[in-house]
Structure formats: C-alpha cells, structure tokens
Amino acid sequence: MTTQNQTTLSIGVIGLGAMGKGMANSLRRAGHHVSVCDVRYEAAEAFAQEGGTAHKTPAALAQAADIIVSVVVNADQTEQVLFGANGAAAHMKAGSLFIMCSTVDPNWSVALEKRLNDMGLLYLDAPISGGAAKAASGQMTMMTSGQAAAYTKAGNALESMAAHVYKLGDRAGYGSKVKIINQLLAGVHIAAAAEAMALGLREGVAADALYEVITNSAGNSWMFENRMAHVLKGDYTPLSAVDIFVKDLGLVLDTARATKFPLPLSATAHQMFMQASTAGHGREDDSAVIKIFPGIELPQAH
Secondary structure (H helix, E strand, C coil), X not given: CCCCXXXXXXXXXXXXXXXXXXXXXXXXXXXXXXXXXCCCHHHHHHHHCCCCEEECCHHHHHCCCCEEEECCCCHHHHHHHHHCCCCCHHHCCCCCEEEEXXXXXXXXXXXXXXXXXXXXXXXXXXXXXXHHHHHHXXXXXXXXXXXXXXXXXXXXXXXXXXXXXXXXCCCCCHHHHHHHHHHHHHHHHHHHHHHHHHHHHHCCCCHHHHHHHHCCCCCCCHHHHHHHHHHHHCCCCCCCEHHHHHHHHHHHHHHHHCCCCCCHHHHHHHHHHHHHHHHHHCCCEHXXXXXXXXXXXXXXXX
C-alpha cells in the first residue's frame, strides 16, 4: 500500500468523457495512482491499459481511492454517482474527498457539502472550464471552493489537472456561482456570434472573409473565433452541445430569479438555444444555434 503524500495520491475519476478522460490522463502523467469508472466500461478498460485501474461501479472505485473526482454532466448524474445503485458515498473511507466538477445549481452544491460532511466525508465544489484540449494537456481552469480540510486532503491533485486553480471561498457554492457566471458569458457570446454570422450570410458577405475580418477586429471574442470556425466547416459534431446551454443558462436564470435579478441578455440567449433544441439540434454542437435564423444558406461540410 502506497503512503499518501503531496506527490503521490490515490485518485479515482468517474466519467471519462471529453473532459474527464483528459483529467485522468493528467493525473496519471503527474504520477498519481489513478482508478477510473465510466458507464461505458470499455472506456475505463482502455484507460487502464496504459496505466491505472478500471472499475465497473462507483462503489468499487470508492474502495480504492482516497480522492474521487466526478466529471459527469449534471447534478442528477452526480446524485447517481454518489447515492444511486452501487453509488460511491456509502463505500468511501472516512475522511475521503469528493471533488465535484459539474455545472450545477450553487444551492445544490451547498447542500451536497453538508450531506457528505455529515457522513464524515470532505467535499470540494470545483467546476471546470477550458474544453477537451485544455483538459488533455492539464491547462484547464478549476473554480473551487470548500473547507480548508478539503484543500489539505486534495494535496497537489488540483494542480495536476489544471493550470489555473482558483480558490473562491471557504465553503461550497462559490465555485459553482462563478462557473454559472462564466456560462452566462459563454452562452451569450455564442448566441451573439451566431447572430452576427447569420446577418453576414443574409447580407451576402463571404463567410470566410467575415470570419477573417472579425477575428482580427475589436468585435472578436474567443467564442466567435472558436465556434464560428465550426460553422465555416459545416461541422456540428458536438464538442459542447446546444442542450448544455439550455441547461446552463437555465441555471443562470434560476439563480438570478431567486433574488429577482434581471438578466435580459441571458434570457434571450436561453430562448435561442431552446429554439434550436426544439428544432431538433439539441445534440449538435452549440454553434448550431445559428440554424434558428431564417433565410440564410449555411456553409456545407467539405
């Protein structure tokens, strides 16, 4: 049995999607003992072939790890990971740490911290941003908050996964609040980028020329540069899907509604993603929000 220290930790990663797989690889490169679990067991097995251990259930993984990093889609999936059939929580060792990386309602995260603390477990609210490429290279951002004991338990695990680890408060909730504010901007920027490109197409401007000019002008944004490249290629393979922003902007609006805080741009962007989803584009890349605009001819895949 390996002694836990600041350089070598026993860490389990649940969820080997675009982000989770990269994070697990980063932890392995950093020299940690990594256990993995995914609903697609073959994904866990493929990871373990290059080092690490595959487990069929969160419960089995929990018995092997002192720290669990959960990289699933939402709060419902996190509930299943922890408290569902073969869930991790009941099998985690006293004093173990659960790191929650999903985008969730901040109030739900606050409640989860108490639930786990009451079981003798530690918790970090730690949503992530940066996309699959940055997750794979260990260059992503983590927005974290939690008790001092949780950070102590984490050791250097957070820095092994992310280039930017922000500590935003001494209890859960603040990480999730900052993440949904980030999602507010991301969703509005994508919607605005799609609207601008759609207007250009409607007015007969060459799409590639418009892209070139905007990405070298003051109107550019990271989202315009990244997502409108997908539109130019006619490639709507989902890196982040339309339905993710239906969910995330919904969380933004729910949070603001609780204190009667107006968010007119967020509300409009949310309606745009809702319209795209209802039109059948929910599982396409979020740049497919451009498909809601009438009377334009979009570039085709080539």
